[in-house]
Each structure stands twice: as structure tokens, then as C-alpha cells.
Amino acid sequence: MDREFVELISQKPLVPVVMVGRIERSVVEALLWGLEEEGIPALETSLATGNIQQHTWEIARQSRLNVAIGAGHGEQQVILHHRDLPTAEPLFTELLGGQDMLIYRRLGANAARLIKGNPLVFPEDDVDVEPQVQKQEQTPAAPRRIEPTEELVTRIIMEIVRQVLAARK
Amino acid sequence: MVLIAGVDIGNNTTEVAVAEVNDRGEATFRGQSLVRTIGIKGTMRNVSGIIDALDQALQPLQIPRKELAGVLLNEATPVIGDVAMETITETVITESAMIGHNPTTPGGMGLGTGITRSIADLGTASTDQEYIVIVSRETNFQLAADLLNQAVNRGVRINGAIVQLDDGVLIHNRLSQPIPIVDEVRYVDRVPVGMFAAVEVASVGRSIEKLSNPYDIATLFNLEADQTRNIVPIARALTGVRSAVVIKTPRGDIQERRIPAGSLTLIGDKATVQVPVDEGAEVIMDKVDEVQPLTEIRAEPGTNVGGMFETVRRVMADLTNQPVGEILVQDIIAVDTLVPQQVQGNLAGEYALGNAVGLAAMVQTQKLPMQMLARKLQEEIQVPVTVAGVEAEMAIHGALTTPGTKAPLAILDLGGGSTDASLIQESGVVRSTHLAGAGDMVTLLIDKELGLDDLDLAERIKFYPLAKVETLFHLRHEDGSVEFFDAPMDPRLFGRVVVMSELGPQPLPVQDPIGRVAEVRRKAKEKVFVRNSLRALAGVAPGGNIRLIDFVTLVGGSSLDFEIPKMISDVLLEYGVVTGRANVRGSQGPRNAVATGLVLTSAGTGYGS
Numbered sequence: 034m035d036r037e038f039v040e041l042i043s044q045k046p047l048v049p050v051v052m053v054g055r056i057e058r059s060v061v062e063a064l065l066w067g068l069e070e071e072g073i074p075a076l077e078t079s080l081a082t083g084n085i086q087q088h089t090w091e092i093a094r095q096s097r098l099n100v101a102i103g104a105g106h107g108e109q110q111v112i113l114h115h116r117d118l119p120t121a122e123p124l125f126t127e128l129l130g131g132q133d134m135l136i137y138r139r140l141g142a143n144a145a146r147l148i149k150g151n152p153l154v155f156p157e158d159d160v161d162v163e164p165q166v167q168k169q170e171q172t173p174a175a176p177r178r179i180e181p182t183e184e185l186v187t188r189i190i191m192e193i194v195r196q197v198l199a200a201r202k
Numbered sequence: 203m204v205l206i207a208g209v210d211i212g213n214n215t216t217e218v219a220v221a222e223v224n225d226r227g228e229a230t231f232r233g234q235s236l237v238r239t240i241g242i243k244g245t246m247r248n249v250s251g252i253i254d255a256l257d258q259a260l261q262p263l264q265i266p267r268k269e270l271a272g273v274l275l276n277e278a279t280p281v282i283g284d285v286a287m288e289t290i291t292e293t294v295i296t297e298s299a300m301i302g303h304n305p306t307t308p309g310g311m312g313l314g315t316g317i318t319r320s321i322a323d324l325g326t327a328s329t330d331q332e333y334i335v336i337v338s339r340e341t342n343f344q345l346a347a348d349l350l351n352q353a354v355n356r357g358v359r360i361n362g363a364i365v366q367l368d369d370g371v372l373i374h375n376r377l378s379q380p381i382p383i384v385d386e387v388r389y390v391d392r393v394p395v396g397m398f399a400a401v402e403v404a405s406v407g408r409s410i411e412k413l414s415n416p417y418d419i420a421t422l423f424n425l426e427a428d429q430t431r432n433i434v435p436i437a438r439a440l441t442g443v444r445s446a447v448v449i450k451t452p453r454g455d456i457q458e459r460r461i462p463a464g465s466l467t468l469i470g471d472k473a474t475v476q477v478p479v480d481e482g483a484e485v486i487m488d489k490v491d492e493v494q495p496l497t498e499i500r501a502e503p504g505t506n507v508g509g510m511f512e513t514v515r516r517v518m519a520d521l522t523n524q525p526v527g528e529i530l531v532q533d534i535i536a537v538d539t540l541v542p543q544q545v546q547g548n549l550a551g552e553y554a555l556g557n558a559v560g561l562a563a564m565v566q567t568q569k570l571p572m573q574m575l576a577r578k579l580q581e582e583i584q585v586p587v588t589v590a591g592v593e594a595e596m597a598i599h600g601a602l603t604t605p606g607t608k609a610p611l612a613i614l615d616l617g618g619g620s621t622d623a624s625l626i627q628e629s630g631v632v633r634s635t636h637l638a639g640a641g642d643m644v645t646l647l648i649d650k651e652l653g654l655d656d657l658d659l660a661e662r663i664k665f666y667p668l669a670k671v672e673t674l675f676h677l678r679h680e681d682g683s684v685e686f687f688d689a690p691m692d693p694r695l696f697g698r699v700v701v702m703s704e705l706g707p708q709p710l711p712v713q714d715p716i717g718r719v720a721e722v723r724r725k726a727k728e729k730v731f732v733r734n735s736l737r738a739l740a741g742v743a744p745g746g747n748i749r750l751i752d753f754v755t756l757v758g759g760s761s762l763d764f765e766i767p768k769m770i771s772d773v774l775l776e777y778g779v780v781t782g783r784a785n786v787r788g789s790q791g792p793r794n795a796v797a798t799g800l801v802l803t804s805a806g807t808g809y810g811s
Contacts, residue, residue: 066372069371069372070307071371117674118690124674125693146696149697150697151697153693153696153697155694
């Protein structure tokens with residue numbers, strides 16, 4: 034890995050963002066915007082190949098802020114990792130290829146919040162998600178009226194008798 | 203030698219004590235149990251809970267239920283209570299005129315004023331005018347920043363922005379001229395266009411200064427004295443927030459509305475007094491003291507309190523098979539609180555604190571249908587069941603098994619629905635009293651003051667200490683101690699105040715710091731239990747003088763609380779009273795007093811022979 038990069042992230046309060054393989058620019062931008070809105074600077078780096086969890090965890094370990102974001106082309110994953118977590122268990126894992134860039138922006142924001150100690154954001158916290166409107170009184174559908182044929186009545190009585198007998202046992 | 207069981211059916215729990223009684227009438231306790239009471243106490247539904255409790259107590263002894271020589275029930279005090287909250291003030295904005303909230307990351311800082319204009323119409327903005335720009339979700343932050351910069355280059359003066367999404371910092375970072383930006387304004391479409399507005403953002407760690415001061419608002423908006431009076435509720439609602447917008451609308455009408463909260467009629471032996479609920483708790487409680495002894499309290503129908511009174515009376519009427527008209531509310535306790543209420547006509551989910559009065563009421567009747575319950579239980583378990591003693595007396599006999607106590611002794615029974623006191627004199631005479639307001643009221647106050655709308659959670663906040671999750675692997679308890687975990691915690695807990703309940707840490711959906719949540723909890727307990735302990739003890743003390751009581755033991759569920767006993771003990775120390783939690787039979791703590799008292803009393807009257 035780039036010596037200069039490692040030196041920077043180990044000295045300055047930056048969130049390292051590592052891309053393994055080819056990653057859509059829109060995804061990386063969304064990650065960076067999430068960090069920017071929360072006021073934490075980021076530093077990008079690219080690697081040709083490798084396991085995304087292994088790389089991201091390794092970089093988180095070297096980072097002064099103990100946190101790193103990784104995006105892997107091979108695994109088609111974007112992850113948020115922390116030094117103290119097991120390598121194979123990042124804090125958040127999102128799939129690549131989604132249309133909703135807000136997912137990646139939220140991941141970036143959560144990396145910053147993890148550092149700041151602020152509560153994390155989840156999809157249901159978004160501004161555009163309307164608060165749950167009071168449950169509307171559901172009018173139960175009128176029961177379907179069935180003409181009581183003699184056969185039906187007999188069947189019902191038999192069923193009742195059967196249940197009463199079963200209960201006695 | 204026979205085996206007997208004492209059963210105490212309380213509002214919330216059913217407790218059992220099992221003992222062997224020899225032919226000299228001496229009892230040796232063998233077991234006990236505690237289960238949740240099923241149904242309202244004194245009703246037939248209690249039976250299944252009692253059987254369950256008996257089985258639990260007998261199970262370790264490996265003795266079948268039918269070998270019991272007798273089961274003793276207490277004559278449960280026919281007291282039930284309920285709680286309600288009556289709001290007195292609320293802030294109403296009939297035309298949208300203010301935004302004040304705490305987005306975590308607003309943009310820029312400082313104060314800006316101008317005419318509100320949508321970002322879509324910025325192209326036609328005049329250069330002689332100052333503007334506050336409204337950015338709705340359709341315009342992304344990059345476009346918004348471009349449009350703002352273009353306008354500024356054209357000579358348009360832009361002094362602030364109101365943004366719908368969480369984009370404040372992103373827009374701000376891309377501007378050629380910095381402005382204050384309030385973001386996360388959910389209902390940005392309701393912000394009126396073409397109106398004079400002021401935007402203020404404070405620096406990190408501070409709250410706004412101008413828009414929370416009525417005279418600064420008056421200065422910015424050229425207000426007359428009368429108008430300044432009208433914007434006081436706005437200034438108050440904006441106090442302590444990090445970012446705010448105030449908009450002057452032509453008929454911008456914000457009021458602090460006083461809601462008619464109805465009145466209470468206190469009918470005493472000597473006098474009848476009417477007191478409006480909105481006068482506040484102090485006045486109500488003063489009047490309650492004034493008209494003692496109370497015979498009845500009535501509440502105005504159609505109010506929350508009126509509804510609550512009706513509920514308790516109806517429940518008691520059903521329970522005792524008496525007409526509702528014969529059931530009287532005999533005690534109330536009122537407590538002042540501040541309740542966060544969503545501002546009517548809000549733009550970003552703003553809250554303002556409204557005044558409210560919490561009230562608990564208590565009804566008492568002659569007798570619960572205990573004999574019927576005893577017969578039903580006897581039928582079910584095929585063991586003789588008797589109603590063997592009055593709750594208050596049994597409790598005191600049980601409490602007297604606490605090492606280091608003897609008569610004269612007073613007990614405070616801190617329950618869920620009522621706070622009761624009894625005093626036994628050396629002669630064995632017992633006096634007791636029952637007052638409205640106990641654990642359930644504390645729960646209600648916590649729920650309302652924190653705006654939780656979740657009584658189960660409020661109950662846990664009452665009962666368990668708080669903590670703050672500081673990293674994925676550790677949390678700090680409210681006393682400052684730190685606890686580490688091997689595995690990472692749920693990310694939903696991260697950075698939050700949690701209650702350390704039996705289910706593990708549970709996050710609170712509030713933004714308040716841990717100190718404030720703890721303060722709300724402590725204040726709620728103090729308001730209810732300290733006041734009621736004094737009222738109750740004065741009710742049983744010789745001549746109403748608490749100083750004449752030497753020893754008080756605390757029993758009941760709420761005496762297991764981690765801070766209530768200390769609060770009561772502190773205040774009673776001023777009266778020279780020794781106060782502590784009971785330790786029934788030297789082993790049961792404040793639990794099992796009534797059940798133990800039942801067994802002891804019956805054993806003494808020759809049950810064993």
C-alpha cells in the first residue's frame with residue numbers, strides 16, 4: 034500500500050476510503066458527501082485487487098480515527114469498518130449497484146458519526162420519510178352472508194360436538 | 203404440624219408465604235413466591251394467578267397443593283387509583299411563522315435577514331433586495347450552490363437559506379459567500395414566499411442568541427410593543443436551539459393558547475371549594491389541605507380529569523356491584539409538569555414546552571367481594587380458603603418481623619396505584635390511610651415529560667438506571683462507571699442514552715442528554731413519593747404530627763426502587779424519623795409483608811392445633 038497514504042491517515046484525522054477494483058464515481062461521491070455534511074474530511078486510495086474486508090479493516094487499524102470505508106468491485110460491497118471489529122464482520126455492509134445513492138451517503142455519514150460519537154442514522158430517520166400517520170380505523174369488511182342450508186347447519190353442529198368432546202378428553 | 207399459605211393480592215403482584223405451624227402456634231416459614239396479579243384485585247380473575255403463586259411457592263418443597271391445611275387471603279384494601287394529564291398551555295401558529303430546531307449539522311453561522319424566495323425563482327431576483335432562499339428537495343445541493351453563486355455574482359444579496367434535506371454543510375462548503383443555512387426543514391413547502399424572514403445559526407456547542415430574545419426579534423422586524431408581546435411564545439420556543447428561522451407573515455399569528463382545563467370541586471366535611479385545574483398543582487394541593495377531611499372530589503365532565511374520574515369510579519362500581527353514583531373519589535394528588543408538545547402548524551417538527559398538571563385520583567369503597575373470591579378459590583383447589591385479615595394490619599405485622607423493629611411502628615406502603623401508611627401503637631391499635639398517587643403516576647410523568655408516548659419504556663426508565671453508549675464496545679453508566687463488552691453492541695444503540703433494563707440496554711428515542719433524562723426521572727419520583735409520604739404519615743401520626751413517629755419501614759413494590767427510599771429517608775430525617783426499607787422475616791426485603799402477616803396472625807390464633 035501507498036506509504037504516503039498510510040502516513041497521512043495515521044497522523045491526520047481523516048476517514049480513509051479505499052476502492053478495490055473499478056468503483057462507480059457516483060458511489061464514491063455519495064460516500065464523500067456523507068462525510069462532508071458531517072464535517073469529517075476523507076482521503077481516497079485505490080487498490081487493484083484483494084479482499085475488501087481484509088483491506089478495509091487493515092486500513093481502519095492504521096487510521097488515526099480507527100474507522101475506514103471500503104468499496105470492493107469483486108465482492109460488489111461497500112463496507113464501514115472499525116478497528117475493534119472482527120475482520121469478517123464490518124459494522125455495515127451495503128451492496129453495490131443500487132440506484133439509491135442515499136444508501137452510500139448514509140454510510141459515509143455514519144462513518145463520521147461513529148467518530149463523533151453521535152447516534153447513527155438509519156433509513157427510517159430520513160427527512161423525506163413521513164412520520165407514521167395515525168393508523169386509520171379499519172372498517173372490517175362486512176362478513177359474507179351465507180344462506181344457512183340444512184347441510185351447513187348439520188356440519189356446524191357436528192363440528193361443535195366434535196370440539197366439545199375433544200375438550201373433555 | 204400443618205402447612206398453611208398466606209396470599210396477598212395486590213394491585214400489581216400476588217405474593218404467597220408458606221409456613222408450617224406446630225401445635226403451639228409457632229410458624230416456621232418454608233417458602234414464598236411472587237407473580238403478577240391477573241385482573242383487578244378482588245375479582246374472580248385473580249384465581250389463576252393465586253394458584254400459580256401457590257404452586258410456585260410449593261414446588262421447591264415438593265408438596266402437592268392439596269396437602270395445604272388452609273389458604274388465607276387478605277381483605278384487600280378496596281382502593282384503586284388512576285392517573286391523567288391535563289394540558290394548560292400550548293403554542294399555536296395559525297400561519298407558518300417560525301422554524302426552530304436542532305438539525306445535527308446546519309450550515310454556516312450567524313444571522314441573516316431578507317425576503318423569502320424559492321431557489322427556482324432566483325433568476326428573476328432583484329439586486330435591490332435582500333433574500334432568504336428556500337431550497338426544496340427537488341434541487342440537489344450542487345445545483346443549489348451553483349444557483350446561489352450565480353445569483354450572488356449577478357449582484358443579488360442572499361443572506362441565508364432554508365433547506366429541506368440534510369444538505370446545509372454541503373451547500374455552505376460550495377458557496378463563494380458564506381451564509382447561515384437551516385436544514386432538515388421537513389415542511390419547507392409550507393414556508394411562505396415573499397415574506398420578511400430572519401435565519402440564525404449558532405456555532406457548534408452554542409445556541410442561538412438573537413431569535414430567542416423577544417426584543418431582538420422586535421428590532422429585526424420593527425415590532426410595536428403589542429406585537430412584541432405576541433412573539434414571546436416564539437422566542438421561548440426557540441430558546442436553546444442551534445438554528446432557527448422566524449418569518450413575518452402579514453397576519454402571522456402565534457399564540458400561547460391557554461386551554462380551559464376544567465375545574466375540580468373539593469367537598470369537605472366543613473367546606474366546599476372549587477378550584478380550576480389551570481391554577482396549577484400548588485393551588486390545588488393547598489385547597490385539598492384546606493378542606494380536609496375530604497368526602498368527595500368531583501371533576502368537570504368533558505375534560506381529561508373528568509374522564510379519568512369516570513373511569514376509576516366505573517371500574518370500582520363494576521368491581522363491587524354498586525351503582526356508579528355511590529362511588530366517590532376521595533383523594534387526589536396534583537403535580538405540575540412541563541410537557542413537550544408539537545407546535546401546531548410546525549414546519550420542522552418543532553416542539554415547545556407546555557404547562558400541564560398531572561393528577562392521580564383514588565376511590566375507596568366499603569369492601570371488595572373477597573368472600574366470593576375465597577369461595578371460588580376453594581372450589582378450584584379443594585383446600586379451605588378463608589379471608590383472614592385486613593391488608594393494612596397484616597402488612598404491619600409482617601413488617602414487624604424486620605430485625606430491629608418493634609411497636610410503635612409506622613409503615614409506608616409504596617405501591618403502584620396508591621401510597622398507604624399504617625401505624626401500630628404499643629397497644630396493638632392500627633390506624634391506616636390511603637392516598638392517590640404512586641408508581642403509576644411517576645411512570646406517567648416520565649412518559650409525558652420526555653414525550654415518549656410509550657408507558658412500558660417509561661416504566662423501565664423509572665425502574666432501571668441509565669447509561670450512555672460511548673463506543674461500540676463500552677457504555678458509561680449514569681454514575682460515571684464504565685462497562686466494556688466483548689462483542690460489539692447493536693449499532694442502533696451507538697451514541698444513545700439507554701436504559702439498562704432486564705432485556706439489556708434499550709435505546710431512548712430522545713435527544714436529551716443523559717443528565718436531563720435522569721433529572722426528569724428523579725423529579726417525577728420526588729414530586730409524587732416525597733409529598734405523598736408526608737401526607738400519608740401525617741394522616742396516621744398522633745395529632746397529625748410526623749415528629750411523634752419514631753420508626754418507619756418502607757414496603758411495597760416502589761420501595762424496591764433504587765432511589766425512592768433514599769429520597770423519603772432524607773426528607774423524614776428532618777422530622778427525626780428513622781426510615782429504612784423493611785426486611786420481612788430478615789430475608790424477604792420489603793416484599794411478602796402482608797402474606798407473612800397473614801400466616802403469623804392465623805398461627806397465633808391456633809391454626810396449628
